[in-house]
Amino acid sequence: xxxxxxxxxxxxxxxxxxxxxxxxxxxxxxxxxxxxxxxxxxxxxxxxxxxxxxxxxxxxxxxxxxxxxxxxxxxxxxxxxxxxxxxxxxxxxxxxxxxxxxxxxxxxxxxxxxxxxxxxxxxxxxxxxxxxxxxxxxxxxxxxxxxxxxxxxxxxxxxxxxxxxxxxxxxxxxxxxxxxxxxxxxxxxxxxxxxxxxxxxxxxxxxxxxxxxxxxxxxxxxxxxxxxxxxxxxxxxxxxxxxxxxxxxxxxxxxxxxxxxxxxxx
Amino acid sequence: xxxxxxxxxxxxxxxxxxxxxxxxxxxxxxxxxxxxxxxxxxxxxxxxxxxxxxxxxxxxxxxxxxxxxxxxxxxxxxxxxxxxxxxxxxxxxxxxxxxxxxxxxxxxxxxxxxxxxxxxxxxxxxxxxxxxxxxxxxxxxxxxxxxxxxxxxxxxxxxxxxxxxxxxxxxxxxxxxxxxxxxxxxxxxxxxxxxx
Numbered sequence: 001x002x003x004x005x006x007x008x009x010x011x012x013x014x015x016x017x018x019x020x021x022x023x024x025x026x027x028x029x030x031x032x033x034x035x036x037x038x039x040x041x042x043x044x045x046x047x048x049x050x051x052x053x054x055x056x057x058x059x060x061x062x063x064x065x066x067x068x069x070x071x072x073x074x075x076x077x078x079x080x081x082x083x084x085x086x087x088x089x090x091x092x093x094x095x096x097x098x099x100x101x102x103x104x105x106x107x108x109x110x111x112x113x114x115x116x117x118x119x120x121x122x123x124x125x126x127x128x129x130x131x132x133x134x135x136x137x138x139x140x141x142x143x144x145x146x147x148x149x150x151x152x153x154x155x156x157x158x159x160x161x162x163x164x165x166x167x168x169x170x171x172x173x174x175x176x177x178x179x180x181x182x183x184x185x186x187x188x189x190x191x192x193x194x195x196x197x198x199x200x201x202x203x204x205x206x207x208x209x210x211x212x213x214x215x216x217x218x219x220x221x222x223x224x225x226x227x228x229x230x231x232x233x234x235x236x237x238x239x240x241x242x243x244x245x246x247x248x249x250x251x252x253x254x255x256x257x258x259x260x261x262x263x264x265x266x
Numbered sequence: 267x268x269x270x271x272x273x274x275x276x277x278x279x280x281x282x283x284x285x286x287x288x289x290x291x292x293x294x295x296x297x298x299x300x301x302x303x304x305x306x307x308x309x310x311x312x313x314x315x316x317x318x319x320x321x322x323x324x325x326x327x328x329x330x331x332x333x334x335x336x337x338x339x340x341x342x343x344x345x346x347x348x349x350x351x352x353x354x355x356x357x358x359x360x361x362x363x364x365x366x367x368x369x370x371x372x373x374x375x376x377x378x379x380x381x382x383x384x385x386x387x388x389x390x391x392x393x394x395x396x397x398x399x400x401x402x403x404x405x406x407x408x409x410x411x412x413x414x415x416x417x418x419x420x421x422x423x424x425x426x427x428x429x430x431x432x433x434x435x436x437x438x439x440x441x442x443x444x445x446x447x448x449x450x451x452x453x454x455x456x457x458x459x460x461x462x
Contacts, residue, residue, distance in 0.1 A: 141406065141407055141408055142408050142409070143408060143409045178407055181406045181407045182406065182407050182410075184405075184406040185404045185405070185406050185407065186404075187436070188416070188434055188435060188436045189434075189435050189436075190435055190436045190437055190438075190441070191417075191435050191436070191437035191441045191442070191444075191445060193444075194444075194445055194448045194449070196448060196449070196451070196452040198452065198455055198456060198459060204382070204384070204385045205385065206341065206381040206382070206384040206385055207340070207341055207378065207381035207382050207384075208341055208342055208343060209342075209343040210382055212382060213456065213459075214387075215452050215456070216388065217391075217452075219433075219435075221435050230389075230433065231388045231389075232388055232389055232390070232391050232419070232421060232433075233387055233388040233389065233390050233391070234390060234391040235390075236453075236456050238391060238392065238393075239449060239452060239453055239456070240453060241393075241394075242391065242394050242449060243446060243449050243450055243453060245394050245395075245396065246394065246396065246417075246442065246445065246446045246449070247446060249396040249398065249415060249417075249442065250439070250442055250443060250446065252398050253398065253413060253439060258398070258413075261400060262400065262413065265400065265402060265411065266411060
């Protein structure tokens with residue numbers, strides 16, 4: 001048994017079965033309880049980045065081959081040829097559902113619909129889709145390269161076709177998933193627009209016959225879709241001072257110090 | 267200049283040489299102007315030695331009338347003829363009118379500045395501070411690698427007793443360029459307006 005398998009077997013989660021898909025030609029090791037797959041992300045200090053995926057893999061095999069998960073683990077990992085296309089469709093359909101759920105939130109009714117079509121139970125389908133969602137979010141978060149993604153997925157022992165499918169799913173949607181994830185980060189309201197107006201105060205209750213130039217501004221800010229506008233005022237001298245300060249801020253980005261940092265931290 | 271009856275009565279008393287001789291009158295007018303311009307309310311403003319002989323009620327009434335008249339004059343931006351004709355109607359002789367007007371000239375611009383600062387206005391921007399940061403990663407997304415600005419506007423709220431607060435917002439380089447561009451447009455149109 002491989003070293004990392006031993007480690008997981010001794011983990012406190014006793015209801016987890018360890019299944020390792022080996023390459024074609026070797027028999028898989030039937031083991032005890034449920035199904036967890038360990039993925040090693042080769043980037044960024046590999047030992048620390050183990051992700052556990054509650055994977056649908058074996059359930060999918062079982063669905064397609066009409067065997068129980070445990071029996072499926074005893075077969076060779078190649079699905080039967082006549083079921084290849086069906087398997088591919090199922091996975092791409094699950095992929096599509098996973099992306100849709102990441103966009104709009106989960107919808108339990110879809111699990112039931114799919115379960116009925118595949119004559120399996122809804123929980124199985126749910127695990128499958130959730131596994132794919134997790135795969136997508138983790139890989140998009142870390143922004144791993146194609147090679148790293150393929151290496152990681154290789155551990156699962158799927159066919160090349162399926163690996164390609166997962167890779168395509170990742171590459172197509174990673175920018176979008178990253179955008180969705182970035183909405184979770186803490187943020188301040190950010191600048192949206194500035195409207196300005198030049199006024200001259202000519203009189204007030206306290207003093208008639210004035211000439212007091214002012215600049216009125218409406219600052220539009222946006223905080224996660226919530227727009228707010230603040231009406232502010234300033235006098236000409238302060239306006240010039242503001243412009244000078246902010247131009248200094250912009251110039252700072254072009255200094256060698258800044259450029260060096262931007263260039264080297266990638 | 268429209269003045270209420272009580273103010274007119276007070277000023278008429280001031281004009282009366284039986285109640286106020288010229289020296290006392292000058293001192294009272296000077297005290298009235300100075301009390302308007304000074305930053306703190308001074309309760310001992312009428313404790314001048316020249317005022318010892320005068321009835322305190324009358325003194326207060328006249329001081330009140332004088333300050334009201336002064337503020338009305340500054341508010342209306344009154345010129346010499348307006349003030350002279352107003353004071354003459356209240357039985358001021360030429361000498362006292364001259365004394366009043368010369369002190370009026372002395373303190374006029376300070377009083378104008380004071381009055382122009384009274385009033386309601388939207389929060390007033392006093393200063394800006396900025397911070398440039400480079401976002402590397404956060405808990406949800408790694409490899410962000412983007413520079414970003416954090417701008418704080420120091421804003422003074424004239425209505426709530428001059429309390430100042432900070433308005434914070436973040437922006438990218440493009441957004442900051444947009445902001446500065448718009449401010450420059452405003453400054454340019456200001457310049458054009460001054461040249462008209």
